[in-house]
Amino acid sequence: MPPISLTVDEMADITSFLYFLQFTPPPGDPERGVLLYINSGCAKCHTPSAQEQNAIGPDLRAKGPWESDIDLAREMWNHAGNMYGTLPAASQEWPRLTEREVADLLAYVRAIGGTLKKEKKEK
Secondary structure: OOOOOOOHHHHHHHHHHHHHHOOOOOOOOHHHHHHHHHHOOHHHHOOOOOOOOOOOOOOHHHOOOOOOHHHHHHHHHHHHHHHHHHOHHHOOOOOOOOHHHHHHHHHHHHHHOOHHHHHHHHO
């Protein structure tokens, strides 16, 4: 069997991939995520139904689905500025979450993301 031959670019790609693996978060639990969603105050602004009068933020079922956690994290990051200005008016504090809680919350939001679009399509 001949030795494996890699170009410099191929080796850089493999090294980058292996380095990235250490940053892959543990998978979240959507069941813990829904409890966190409710208990941390997310549901106060992101109500299950956009028709509710106290809905401040978007119905998360209408967002997504996302291709990856990175896409979802990007959308949440871009939304953070709006949240930062709105939270005090809603008598809410900025959420402080552990890595596990973030993973669980992402798992829940990914689970419900796009479901409203799917429901509308089926009607």
